[in-house]
Amino acid sequence: MHVAHLTLHDFRSYVDLDVPLGPGVSAFIGRNGQGKTNLVEAIDYLARLASHRVAGEAPLVRAGADQALVRAAVVRDGRTAVLEVELNPGRSNRARINRSPLPRARELLGLVRTVIFSPEDLALVKGDPSDRRRFLDDLLVLRAPRLAGVRSDYDRVLRQRNSLLKTAGAARRGSSSQDGALSTLAVWDEHLARVGGELLSERLRLVDALRPYVGKAYETVARGASRDDADIAYRPSLALAVEGEAVPADRAALEGLLLAELERRRNDELDRGISLVGPHRDDLLLTLGTADARLPVKGYASHGESWSFALALKLASYDLLRSDGDDPILILDDVFAELDGERRRQLADLVAGAEQVLVTAAVAADVPESLAGTRYVVADGEVRRDG
Numbered sequence: 001m002h003v004a005h006l007t008l009h010d011f012r013s014y015v016d017l018d019v020p021l022g023p024g025v026s027a028f029i030g031r032n033g034q035g036k037t038n039l040v041e042a043i044d045y046l047a048r049l050a051s052h053r054v055a056g057e058a059p060l061v062r063a064g065a066d067q068a069l070v071r072a073a074v075v076r077d078g079r080t081a082v083l084e085v086e087l088n089p090g091r092s093n094r095a096r097i098n099r100s101p102l103p104r105a106r107e108l109l110g111l112v113r114t115v116i117f118s119p120e121d122l123a124l125v126k127g128d129p130s131d132r133r134r135f136l137d138d139l140l141v142l143r144a145p146r147l148a149g150v151r152s153d154y155d156r157v158l159r160q161r162n163s164l165l166k167t168a169g170a171a172r173r174g175s176s177s178q179d180g181a182l183s184t185l186a187v188w189d190e191h192l193a194r195v196g197g198e199l200l201s202e203r204l205r206l207v208d209a210l211r212p213y214v215g216k217a218y219e220t221v222a223r224g225a226s227r228d229d230a231d232i233a234y235r236p237s238l239a240l241a242v243e244g245e246a247v248p249a250d251r252a253a254l255e256g257l258l259l260a261e262l263e264r265r266r267n268d269e270l271d272r273g274i275s276l277v278g279p280h281r282d283d284l285l286l287t288l289g290t291a292d293a294r295l296p297v298k299g300y301a302s303h304g305e306s307w308s309f310a311l312a313l314k315l316a317s318y319d320l321l322r323s324d325g326d327d328p329i330l331i332l333d334d335v336f337a338e339l340d341g342e343r344r345r346q347l348a349d350l351v352a353g354a355e356q357v358l359v360t361a362a363v364a365a366d367v368p369e370s371l372a373g374t375r376y377v378v379a380d381g382e383v384r385r386d387g
């Protein structure tokens with residue numbers, strides 16, 4: 001797939017932008033702070049309805065404006081659709097396809113697929129578990145857009161259950177009756193186990209599917225590495241076994257495990273007033289080394305190894321989406337400055353075959369020759385074709 005035309009209105013630093021794009025490589029070159037990332041962020045936003053840089057919509061709307069608009073003509077299998085999203089911070093966003101409004105903006109998900117490489121990816125390795133959970137969940141939704149509903153249902157159930165735990169815990173500490181709260185809690189346990197079991201099962205399956213691609217990708221981007229060096233494993237907040245026997249990764253079995261664990265941890269949860277069990281407490285463990293000497297990347301790996309691992313995770317997700325028969329738009333935002341000449345060429349060779357690659361760089365010479373493509377100059381709020 002590729003974006004054939006991008007229109008922005010009051011998005012980030014752009015008042016109005018109208019830029020035709022084509023398949024193949026487009027490289028956006030400009031001095032720091034000219035709006036290169038803002039442009040590719042807009043396309044990535046259409047794919048995920050979230051930014052890779054900030055939480056929430058407010059920073060995406062131009063300072064002083066009330067709303068922003070991102071519109072893109074997207075070509076997939078020879079057919080063009082015009083996708084549009086209006087960002088309304090504090091209110092719901094609106095989306096349209098070919099000018100027809102959609103009941104919910106979420107229905108845009110899955111129509112554009114992107115894989116973005118950016119300096120923020122380092123948080124995948126060095127950041128909190130929430131950064132890695134977001135990576136997994138974003139990839140889940142890209143592969144199966146209906147899971148956006150499961151993800152938001154889980155967040156809602158968790159919020160409700162946490163507030164109930166606070167109330168019931170406070171009643172218990174004040175020795176007042178908690179009967180009502182406890183019976184309501186049992187209902188929310190069931191919700192959490194049902195939606196959580198589904199999310200957990202999807203994540204486990206995803207990690208299984210992604211794993212073989214991670215070693216291969218790390219070998220490509222890390223100097224002197226072999227494909228067995230890098231590995232990933234899902235680290236759940238509860239043991240996925242009963243009497244030493246691993247439980248299958250299906251939702252019903254996981255739902256049962258979650259319910260039992262919620263019951264077991266009930267007192268802890270009431271004491272602390274938060275949900276201690278469920279996919280919101282899980283992590284993706286990243287390790288490097290040989291079978292007998294394997295170390296977690298976080299806290300042990302060098303800066304170069306960490307950066308290579310982050311790139312490898314993104315490259316692996318790109319390979320996985322391709323193996324599904326998809327051809328996501330690849331965005332390489334400011335990544336070449338971080339790599340030496342050999343790694344630049346290797347990464348460039350790997351991505352050059354994608355239907356559309358969007359590259360940003362402050363210095364044209366940082367973009368490898370094989371990604372020459374079409375060059376655009378980004379300056380003073382404008383984007384024009386170079387030459």
Ligand SMILES: Nc1ncnc2c1ncn2[C@@H]1O[C@H](COP(=O)(O)OP(=O)(O)OP(=O)(O)O)[C@@H](O)[C@H]1O
Binds near residue numbers: 030038062063362
């Ligand atoms: N909501 C907003 N309203 C107005 N201007 C904004 C908004 N958000 C970001 N900007 C401006 O956009 C500019 C940053 O643009 P962007 O991140 O695209 O830069 P860049 O060209 O990628 O630079 P670099 O090469 O340093 O990464 C900054 O000058 C910032 O002040």
